Amino acid sequence: MWPWSHLAFGYLLVSLLWRLRAHRVDGAVAVTAAVGTQFPDLVDKPLAWAVGVLPAGRSLAHSVFTAAVVAAVVLYVARRWGQSDPALAFVVGYASHLAGDAIPKLPAGDFDSLTFLLWPVLPLPEYEGGEPVLANLADIAAAPAAYLLASPGRLALLVVVFVVWSVDGFPGVPGVGRYLGRKTAGRPD
Numbered sequence: 001m002w003p004w005s006h007l008a009f010g011y012l013l014v015s016l017l018w019r020l021r022a023h024r025v026d027g028a029v030a031v032t033a034a035v036g037t038q039f040p041d042l043v044d045k046p047l048a049w050a051v052g053v054l055p056a057g058r059s060l061a062h063s064v065f066t067a068a069v070v071a072a073v074v075l076y077v078a079r080r081w082g083q084s085d086p087a088l089a090f091v092v093g094y095a096s097h098l099a100g101d102a103i104p105k106l107p108a109g110d111f112d113s114l115t116f117l118l119w120p121v122l123p124l125p126e127y128e129g130g131e132p133v134l135a136n137l138a139d140i141a142a143a144p145a146a147y148l149l150a151s152p153g154r155l156a157l158l159v160v161v162f163v164v165w166s167v168d169g170f171p172g173v174p175g176v177g178r179y180l181g182r183k184t185a186g187r188p189d
Contacts, residue, residue: 001097001100001101001104002140003037003038003041005100005154005157006037006038006041006096006097006100007034007037007038008157008158008161009037009096009099009100010033010034010036010037010092010093010096010097010100011030011033011034011037011093011161011164011165012160012161012164013092013093013096014029014030014033014089014092014093014096015164015165015168017092023085024168024169025089025168025169025171026085026171027171027172027173027174027175028083028085028086028089028175029085029086029089029171030089030168030171030172031086031172031175032086032087032089032090032093033089033090033092033093034093034172035090035093036089036090036091036092036093036094036096036097037093037094037096037097038093038097039061039070039090039093039094039097040058040061040062040067040094040097040098040101041057041061041097042061043060043061044056044057044058044059044060044061044062045057047060055124056116056124056127057127058101058116058124058127059116059119059124060119062097062098062101062116062117062119063116063117063118063119063120064098064117064118065118065119065121067094067095067098070094071091071094071095074087074090074091075087075088075091098117101116102114102117112125113125
């Protein structure tokens with residue numbers, strides 16, 4: 001999955017869970033969910049592709065073992081600080097990332113490519129390096145509208161997420177706007 005697909009999938013799950021809990025998605029929840037949806041790639045890809053200390057871009061932070069430890073630490077610390085909702089949103093976002101990487105493999109029965117979820121107990125599947133991903137990103141950046149319009153499913157997902165985010169009141173936007181306003185005005189955080 002691409003980063004924006006992880007973000008969309010994770011946000012939809014968080015929004016649904018918050019509705020089921022009769023809670024409102026606020027800015028802190030939206031932002032921590034967004035960070036959670038990207039967390040495995042923010043850890044694994046740079047450490048594998050740029051630094052070379054991990055064997056692949058889906059290894060350490062994509063493992064359910066690491067996810068369980070990170071989730072336990074985040075929830076424990078957040079509970080002590082009285083910030084359980086943002087922590088839960090991060091954990092749901094993180095879990096949605098792992099699910100988003102795994103679910104597309106299931107219909108074809110491609111279970112061998114899911115061993116990253118149990119790394120290091122199971123060996124990692126064979127991966128190409130980061131170069132094909134970076135080349136694809138360059139193509140998308142050059143023609144984002146063509147990329148978006150090439151898939152009706154991709155476009156439908158964007159519309160659904162935008163509608164849900166709108167119904168939720170665009171959580172996160174005011175806080176990011178205030179932060180950027182302080183930065184451009186030269187005021188400290």
